[in-house]
Amino acid sequence: MNEHPGFSHPAEAQILARIAPAIQERARAVKMMVFDVDGVLTDGSLWYGEHGESLKRFNALDGHGLRLMREQGIRVAWVTGRESTITARRAAELGVAPIMQGVRDKAQALETLAQGAGLTLSELGYMGDDNIDLAALQRVAFAASVPNAPFYISQVAHWVSTREGGAGAVRECCDLILAAQGRLAACFNTSPSGLDGALQ
């Protein structure tokens, strides 16, 4: 985990210039950011073959953003109502843990995640897109959603990404949190041993 870098990168100021101060303050509080999978890390598409779901489409920008978060000491978790070995595979490749699948009560899952990390809900963020995410969104410090969510879900979020789920929404969320916490500059280290080298 890197320390606060103590200097800023132009991208930080550019990102924050678009974000209301109250949202920045919420993003600054996030010690663990939890993401829904379908509709957030993907566009909500379910690719079925004869034997059921056979593919999920993730995004390279998102993967890199999640890695940057972890490298900067911000915890990342995934919570999904579905169950998929594909999701587990992608999480494992990115080093994302814990992930919770087949979850019926996401607000309860967030409580469990917070307790396991020694945190409270006031230190958690959550990004979701459907009814099942509503209670979770209403309880965290930083509630994020996507433009592809039903409007009555995204309207309860503190912040809605510009990009759609699966097309960089998660990266945008990671960049916002990193910028709000003054940690984005450290992500532009380009030395061979730097974290930029591990593109996911």
Added chain:
Amino acid sequence: MNEHPGFSHPAEAQILARIAPAIQERARAVKMMVFDVDGVLTDGSLWYGEHGESLKRFNALDGHGLRLMREQGIRVAWVTGRESTITARRAAELGVAPIMQGVRDKAQALETLAQGAGLTLSELGYMGDDNIDLAALQRVAFAASVPNAPFYISQVAHWVSTREGGAGAVRECCDLILAAQGRLAACFNTSPSGLDGALQ
């Protein structure tokens, strides 16, 4: 099957504020909503491998909407001109039944479905996108289409979704029917035993 909830959720009023009263009245009459598959539950893409169609792309928001409909006592059926084990698989996972595949006359299929359920066409809705759907659209109480349909099909529908087929068009249709019938509020129950837990 839940009873009419007797109270309203802000989303209901927000959805209905965008829908003309005459359309709401049609949606209120629907006791069984029938959906075409290609172009409605998908964007019309046919993914071919060497051995023919090998994938279909469904949508998580749609799946949840169909489940909410069934939970609220509104019947759901699928009728398609093609034949695919993939479609059967997805329907089975969602608990959608009956489904009719390889249908050449969709208007006749709707008659069959109505009779099987002890209903008349004045209690059915249908959502379709192509020539084969035209006669069916012209006979039901509530005819819905998608923006990706040829304009000469969608223009005969009573209502056209904002989202494209496969990108939430079916969910939008489910939400409209549930709101018109005052049943959407019950879908925001977030208790662990609530139906929100079963995300599809």
Added chain:
Amino acid sequence: MNEHPGFSHPAEAQILARIAPAIQERARAVKMMVFDVDGVLTDGSLWYGEHGESLKRFNALDGHGLRLMREQGIRVAWVTGRESTITARRAAELGVAPIMQGVRDKAQALETLAQGAGLTLSELGYMGDDNIDLAALQRVAFAASVPNAPFYISQVAHWVSTREGGAGAVRECCDLILAAQGRLAACFNTSPSGLDGALQ
């Protein structure tokens, strides 16, 4: 092959109202319409797995349009620079023949197709999207292209579809030709024995 129906359907007039008379006249001349595959019947995406191209994404609306053309006595052929068993499979399911794959000179291929059918290039249409299609587009009676083509290709076409390749561009082309020839009305026959029943 149906005779000229002798009556019109509203869709015919609506389609033709958007098309310049000179283009309608060209479309009226078409006795065989030839389509490129990648970028026209698809969006140009090539889905690769470890062993090379493994999927192609076709479109249900296009398939139905091609079937309507054939039912109305307008010949359909595909000519492509690539070689794919997937393309052959899709063509076979639609009853499209002939198809020519691995073609290096498309203008020559059109000559071959015309001769085989006892036609001249003044009775052929062609829809393409890349440099390899340029000479072919410049020689046929009706040259069509797609908005996803490089602009210097689509600008030589007589007509460019509104929809992108793989998203209904071919259907739009079929509808235009059928309407220009007064044959679209026959495509709305909805009796059980009608051609609408065979959705592809």
Added chain:
Amino acid sequence: MNEHPGFSHPAEAQILARIAPAIQERARAVKMMVFDVDGVLTDGSLWYGEHGESLKRFNALDGHGLRLMREQGIRVAWVTGRESTITARRAAELGVAPIMQGVRDKAQALETLAQGAGLTLSELGYMGDDNIDLAALQRVAFAASVPNAPFYISQVAHWVSTREGGAGAVRECCDLILAAQGRLAACFNTSPSGLDGALQ
């Protein structure tokens, strides 16, 4: 390798009319153009199955552009942070070499590529979309990016394509370089033995 054709095609002037002279001058200097893969040759989507990444979606227009570049004597290379047999397969089919995968320091990779070809960085172009590409973009003669990149990456590029990665961005880049070097006209040769015949 063809000589400078000595005459111009309308597409050349049309392309160059949209490009600032300083950018044209940079594109003229390019003797080797290097492309990132995910987000540039694709839209950044990662298609996962149970066993990890199983598909990549490339684009036919891009493939043809890369072939034209090589035919006109401009070297092409790919450099990616990920490792995929699918990428190797596509490159082999297009005759693109060298490709470097699993690269952690792209600026260093460009140095290696330049040295191997007897060139300097002032003769190289690079097209990338993420943090890992930043240092590489800042060192080449012609730095290109895509609209789907984070804005703080694309803003450091000399030129950003209109089309998104995987939807023709690479072709647009190839066309620009070929036009700037007066080599695009030679790409419209339509004789059977011409390079247009080899569509990829």
